[in-house]
Amino acid sequence: MLYNRFSDYLINKYKCKVYKLPLNLPVTCPNRDGNISKKGCVFCGEEGAGFENLSNHLSVKEQLSINSKYIGEKYSSNKFIAYFQNYSNTYLPLNDFKNYIEEACRDNIAAIYISTRPDCIWSEYLEFLKEIKETKNVDILIELGLQTVNYHTLKMLNRGHLLAEFIDAVLLIKKYGIETCVHYILDIPMDSIDDTTEGARIISALKVEQVKCHSLYILKDTILGDMYEKGEFYPISINEYIERAITFLEYLDPSIVIQRLIGRAPKERSLFCNWGMSWWKIHDMLENKMNEENRYQGKKFNYLSQTRKMHL
Ligand code: SF4
Numbered sequence: 001m002l003y004n005r006f007s008d009y010l011i012n013k014y015k016c017k018v019y020k021l022p023l024n025l026p027v028t029c030p031n032r033d034g035n036i037s038k039k040g041c042v043f044c045g046e047e048g049a050g051f052e053n054l055s056n057h058l059s060v061k062e063q064l065s066i067n068s069k070y071i072g073e074k075y076s077s078n079k080f081i082a083y084f085q086n087y088s089n090t091y092l093p094l095n096d097f098k099n100y101i102e103e104a105c106r107d108n109i110a111a112i113y114i115s116t117r118p119d120c121i122w123s124e125y126l127e128f129l130k131e132i133k134e135t136k137n138v139d140i141l142i143e144l145g146l147q148t149v150n151y152h153t154l155k156m157l158n159r160g161h162l163l164a165e166f167i168d169a170v171l172l173i174k175k176y177g178i179e180t181c182v183h184y185i186l187d188i189p190m191d192s193i194d195d196t197t198e199g200a201r202i203i204s205a206l207k208v209e210q211v212k213c214h215s216l217y218i219l220k221d222t223i224l225g226d227m228y229e230k231g232e233f234y235p236i237s238i239n240e241y242i243e244r245a246i247t248f249l250e251y252l253d254p255s256i257v258i259q260r261l262i263g264r265a266p267k268e269r270s271l272f273c274n275w276g277m278s279w280w281k282i283h284d285m286l287e288n289k290m291n292e293e294n295r296y297q298g299k300k301f302n303y304l305s306q307t308r309k310m311h312l
Contacts, residue, residue, distance in 0.1 A: 002290045003249050003297035006210070009257045014110050019075055020083040021067040023060055024053035025100060029088040030120065036160035041147075042223040043157065043216070045269065053086055060103040068108060081111045090116040090125050090142075098128055105132065111139035113181070118144050118169040119161045126176040133178070141179040143212065144169055148188050149202050150195040157188070158223070163202075170206045181210035181259060186248055187241045188216055189233045196244045200251035205304055211256055213248065214263025215241050215282075217273040225271050238275045242286050246295050254298025261286060 010018045032040040054063045060082075068080055082104035090097060104112050112132075121142070133140045144166060148154060151162045166182075173180050182203055186196055203211060216235060218228045227233060236244075245261055262282050265273045274282060290296060301307055 001296065002287060003258050003261075004254060004256060006257055006259045014079055016079050017075060017077040018079045018081060018110055019071050019077050020081045020113065021064055021071060022053050022083050022085045023063050023104070024056040024058075024086050025060075025084060025089060025092070026056040027087050027089055027092050029117065030091055031117070031158070031160040032087075036119075037158060039158055039223060041145075041157050041159055042227070043219065045219040045222055056086075060100050061106075064104065064106060064109070078108055079110050080108055081113050082106075082109045084112070084114045086115070088116045088120045089114050090120045090122070094124055094128070097125060101129070101132055105136040105138055109138060111141065113141045113143055115143040115145070115183075117161065118146065118166040121169040121172055123172065123176075126173060126178060129178055130176040139179070141181055141210065142173055143181040143183060145183045146199075147183060147185045148191050148195060149199045150188075150191050153188055153190045153195070156190055167202075167206065170208060174207070179209040181212055182208050184211060184213050184248075185216050186213050186244045187236045189236055193244055193247060196248050197251050200248045201303060204251070204253035204256065204301060207253070208256060210259050211252065212259035213245065213261050215274060217263060217265040218271045219265060219269055220271055228271055235272055235275075238277065238282065238285070241275075242282070242289055245286055246290055246293075249290075249297040250295055250300040251303075252297055253301050253304075254296075256297075258297070 029040065030036045032038065032044070054066060058066070064080075064082060071080070072078055084100070084104075101112060101114075114129075121144075129140045132138065145159075146166050147157060147159065149163055154162050170180050184199055184203070188195075218224050218235070249258070262274065262279050264279055267273070302309070
């Protein structure tokens with residue numbers, strides 16, 4: 001096994017094909033509405049993270065019905081993950097949050113994934129999610145944006161939080177028996193490969209359950225887009241990206257599920273995305289290199305107390 005694929009994890013867990021249904025709530029983000037900043041993260045576009053979402057004027061129930069019909073027919077599937085994707089989905093009053101989550105608990109929903117920021121995690125919300133998990137027989141996972149563990153880069157990205165908030169959030173989520181997925185950008189040009197390695201080591205030490213990686217894409221009309229057009233930085237090369245992705249996997253606990261290794265952004269909205277190459281081409285290059293060089297997830301996972309060999 002080269003790495004712990006999300007598709008394999010879903011089949012093993014649910015014994016059938018399961019697909020994510022994106023949900024778009026009328027929420028914002030404290031890093032955009034002025035609570036922390038009005039600028040947002042330098043890479044954040046107008047839609048937040050969701051490019052394929054339905055209108056947030058539709059209810060959760062309506063969005064799930066439309067998307068499950070479309071995706072269910074396309075992929076012959078009848079089990080889904082309700083995915084609260086856009087902006088910070090815990091940044092709303094507790095009662096509204098409860099209503100949206102309860103609305104997503106339907107027969108064909110096996111799990112609810114909630115995307116948010118590390119500084120938008122609170123005990124009352126987690127207590128409610130724990131109760132939902134136990135009473136509605138639905139899996140719950142919180143997706144946290146981190147992007148890098150280098151706090152200089154976190155400041156440059158204008159994330160509005162640093163590494164401590166992320167560590168605190170993961171530990172608090174764990175207390176409630178809820179799983180976590182980390183969003184991570186493997187090739188921020190201001191980071192070195194050592195930062196990528198340290199990211200894998202910290203994520204493993206925290207026993208996060210899933211990771212979602214992608215390369216840095218640069219959207220039009222963003223601060224990052226302006227920096228790129230002014231020549232203030234250059235993306236790293238595709239070969240360097242592949243090397244960073246494989247190194248990241250080598251240091252990562254092999255039990256951590258990899259939701260994805262390469263992202264996508266709409267061509268018409270991007271100034272730069274995946275070196276103009278298809279997702280599949282990069283995927284094949286990555287796997288071919290791993291096979292040729294006998295490299296795999298967890299190959300260098302020997303640095304934590306349970307895996308370290310001490311020579312006295
Ligand atoms: S935390 Fe997410 S939604 Fe908020 S500014 Fe950053 S990328 Fe955008």
